[in-house]
Amino acid sequence: VSARILSSSLVARVQAGQLHAVARLISRAEQGGPEVRPALAEIYRRAGRAHVIGITGVPGSGKSTLVGKLTGRMLACGRRVGIIAIDPSSPYSGGAILGDRIRMSEMAHDPRVFIRSMATHGATGGMAHTTLDAVDILDVAGFETIFVETVGVGQDEVHIAKAAHTTIVVSAPGLGDELQAMKAGLLEIADIHVVSKCDRSDANRTITDLEQMLMLGMASDGSNWAVEVVGTSSVAETGLDELVEAIERHRAYVARTPQGQPRGQAIAEFRLRKTAENLLLQRFADYFAREDGSSTGKLMRRESDPYSMAAALLERETLQNQ
């Protein structure tokens, strides 16, 4: 009964655009558990209007600054803008305070903008569906453009950026070897590539390298959208209008062509899979917490092995019911 009450009153207030209701429901979604599910289920059914833009790139590529600049332009077009930033800063300390966030604080008091940092802390497996729940909450609250910003490191982060209508991968000149190698794994998911910091003299090289890699067919996802490369500079304020135009072109492409269909299907499938996996892992965690330490002791003494013990563990419980 209390879940029902939470559901109907809070969802109604979200739908009325009340920002503290939005913030509260996102927090409840982050906490997880069965109580919040009816509300999130209702949110899901009412959502589906916003344009969701995934932005990813390795650390130092200038994602947050770019999101700030794009937000300004979207506001100028009369749109309300939601920003969900997945924050890998502190898996142990649980803080969600990237330095870059602070730079966006000029917008923090604008009621047309809602910014939320979500820590990856404690969110094994659950981060993907919680993020997508947060997107839907903002959608129902009337935000027309929603940015989902993730660091392009770690599989979940990359998949989340991909589970958007339009995915932007940000590259920057002058990153180290290790970051360059990480970047390679991101290139394929981009609908639009941005090379940031184009006020730097070595940016042309980054653009050329990127265009060469794209010619090698790295960006093919079966659709006939021609992946675009846009150079921007947040300092010199160049390339940003071109980027907004590219985003709008891709939005129209997804909405009006049959190629939008498989994209939506892939997102829905990802959503269902992640929600089910998380439910399963939560049930397992509850069950595992009730185990005594005898399995661990046997394992420590190497009297058994993790495979036999894991199989035995899963035989003992169906994990079907909460």
Place this chain on the structure above:
Amino acid sequence: VSARILSSSLVARVQAGQLHAVARLISRAEQGGPEVRPALAEIYRRAGRAHVIGITGVPGSGKSTLVGKLTGRMLACGRRVGIIAIDPSSPYSGGAILGDRIRMSEMAHDPRVFIRSMATHGATGGMAHTTLDAVDILDVAGFETIFVETVGVGQDEVHIAKAAHTTIVVSAPGLGDELQAMKAGLLEIADIHVVSKCDRSDANRTITDLEQMLMLGMASDGSNWAVEVVGTSSVAETGLDELVEAIERHRAYVARTPQGQPRGQAIAEFRLRKTAENLLLQRFADYFAREDGSSTGKLMRRESDPYSMAAALLERETLQNQ
């Protein structure tokens, strides 16, 4: 029957120290599946002698160079050294070719060293237990010191570095805001802190900052090991002998004091949990692949929600049997 044959012959050859058998069994472990489990179970029971050292740090902190230098010193002490590098480079392309790896190639032909890069590609949830299987394979093959190097971004990577007898967190001067914020999440897991690149003039500041954070109690894990901070320079070859001494001190501490016990218990528990979770997720993936697209279609049209559909999905199958 074929699994039994794989098990007995391959494990025997690993135990005899045959490096191509080591490489083959690690590849089989990466592929996963039920066929390789008996072999890995046997490996687990025979392992437990090596000293496992987890090394982590944000991109650009100089982890790989440090592992190379430490490997040289361990070899000089008469030890055989195994290196497992978890490589986040390319989740989509599946390549495992960090530039840093190449720098270690001088050791690639030394039979006393075994280097293996493991891509995180396709390894959702499975990476942790596959890495620990690879560690055990090297252990059974007679490698006395095993380095597990992970980028300290992403929860699994951090947990893997922590699931070692000795965990080293590498910091470096002069990293950007975003990387500094990521670093904060790593500090608590260190038994030994290394500040690399101490030939740089700004390294003293990094050491001072780190020591201040440690005074604030960030490194307390309930044991009475006094966390050490060692400054190193791979260029100037300084601090490396001190680091080897600190590692040996920690090794002796874990082996000889009762505080080693909870550490081993935590590692065994992590191992069991990850193996069971992976088994569960594999069963779910097999089951989900057999689903027709009707659930996804309903979800796309927002006629239902992910929570109801996930719960219904899990009701239909017990996931108990392979």
